[in-house]
Amino acid sequence: MRPPSTHQEPVTVRVFTQRLSSTPRGARLARHLALHQLHRWGIEHGSGTSDTAGLLVAELAANAVTHGRVPGRDFELTLAYTPGLLLRVDVADSRTERRPPGPGGIAGPRPLDESGRGLLVVQALASRWAVLDRVPVGKTVRAELDLSRPTPPVPGRSRSDGW
Structure with a gap:
């Protein structure tokens, strides 16, 4: 007897x-x-998903070149993208x-500090994020966006910003 087939x-x-210079x-x-x-991939410039992803990449890449830089080594x-998911x-x-602290371990900067807000931005925008070991050496900071829920537009951005 065969088990009932399920359609997936x-x-x-x-x-x-892409590897890029640090x-x-x-x-x-x-x-x-x-x-x-x-x-x-069909995610329109200026959409909430595009703007949010752009900010996540900007923050994580800036952290990689500022805090994770090893002379002569690139970052990746x-x-x-799983459409709709x-x-x-x-x-x-x-x-x-x-290594940055995990999602629960971020201490915010003092009010007059000029830096230290990048991972707070990541925490606020991402559905979830984590710091993972990288083989053979290093770390990966991962941020995920659930696309099954609508992504709100990034404050202060409008479609006329040159996109």
Whole structure:
């Protein structure tokens, strides 16, 4: 006797990976490449998902080149997109000893501090995020957006911002 068959819809996961120089220019390029790739996948420039993903990539890439930089080593950006379900942003660097705290361990900066808010932005925008070990060396900071829920527009952005 055969078990009843269940119909499952096929799931296509699209993946984009790029290594970039651990410089401010590399961090800017990561954001631009991410937004371009999302547009190619059908996530329109200026949409809530595009704006949120752009901010996540910008924050994580800036952290990778500022705190995770190892001279002579690049950082890596990976986007994984499951249409209608999930967008995952991974930014990996080669530094293991400068590991950010996990999602529950972020202490906010003092009011007059000029830095220290990047992971608070990630925590506020992402559906969930984590810090993972990278093989063979380093760490990956992962942020995920649940696409089954609508992404609100990023405050202060409008469609006339040059997109």
